[in-house]
Amino acid sequence: MHVKDVMTTRVVRISPDNSVRQAARMMFDNNVSGVPVVDDQGQLVGIISEGDLIRRTELCSGTPSPADTGLAPDEIAAAYVKRCSWRVGDAMTPDPVSIDEDASVTRAARIMHERGIKRLPVLRNGELVGIISRWDLLQAVLSARQDDLPAGDDAIRRSVLARLGDNTGLEGLNVTATVSDGIVHLWGNVETAGCRRAARLLAENVRGVRGVVEHFPDPYPR
Template sequence: MTSLRARDLMTADVVTVPPETPFIAVARLLADRGISAVPVVDAEGKVRGIVTEADLIRRLAGEVDRPTSWLASLFGNQARDAERYARTHGVTAADIMTESVVSVDPDQLASSVAMLMEQRGIRRVLVTQEGRLKGIVSRADLLRALVAPSHQEGDLSDDRIRKAVLAAMKKEPWADTFYTLVDVKDGVVEFHGFSRSAAVQRGLRVLAENVPGVKGVVDSTQPMPMYLYASA
């Protein structure tokens, strides 16, 4: 997954709606297609926003809003309340859509896309170029990328794999390249020497498994003796 980019993962054939689409038509579209969101795109192909299930539920909930009391209106935020009213009582996609769309460039790395989705707590990102929609990357697309076979397997020699593992270890503060030795034979990484804990052993296994070309990992390390802790 390390070399995959948004363009490799995205669904290019995306269902979209124009801004003037009635909200009830958007709701039917989502229900008929079994999708949870639809981008709103204008006549020039520019992304204006996105209508999600949450936006539609908010619109439906707005129909039962209670009138704001006179006293509450004195201390309320008029701009915020007006915007909320428009989104909960609007009749078109443009009225109820979420305008702050999270988007990525087609060349953005898959790992970066995954991190963005995790940080924002969202299920999808739009792939855009100069404001125009190119596709959508969902969590399901990222999962498919994780289980897809790597095209790089077998491309690296044992020596290059060993160097890659050591380079990855040097980037991690918990990995010890002094007391933990690395050997590679026929694509199988074997760790020798000492490790500080079971957690470190597990981390090393995962680290090696993420190096392209690695076919297996053998942990032959031993617990670090107490006298080495004193000198480490």
């Protein structure tokens, strides 16, 4: 499934020349926590979020943040402009993390998790065409068509083996699998309880699996 299949195409956006107050009103009226900032050519130049706004002069009376302590003069000046300017272009976070519309939903979820962000602007040739959020990912999970998932012993085996490299902790443990009548048999140099649990869970999450049999080394040989 690609990002373009689940993204929201009706995107609230704002110009860098608009006011911060307009951005705040836009977020409030549309019940969103961040708004992409685009220039006159439709190119994404930044994003302004709740996090940017809560550090504003209107809320903190212009008091410097403790984080500014020890900064160089130019850095302190830049922090002051971001905190006190009325322009979205000054208050926004520039060069936000984005994703191409043809990227996979899995990649979008990984980026959100690794960066600790809630949404990703979606681009087509640099132009903003949508936005994908954690809510969109949740909807994609709930609406996934079951008939698109593996079924049959050979398909189950291929799916299990393909998932072994998905940052499971099982890389390099020579894990392999056979499948008979929906029962997955797992072999490999898997000795710790955590890795055993990950291997079992990986197999159990494949559609069509009726059971899992582990053939791993005994962690407590007699």
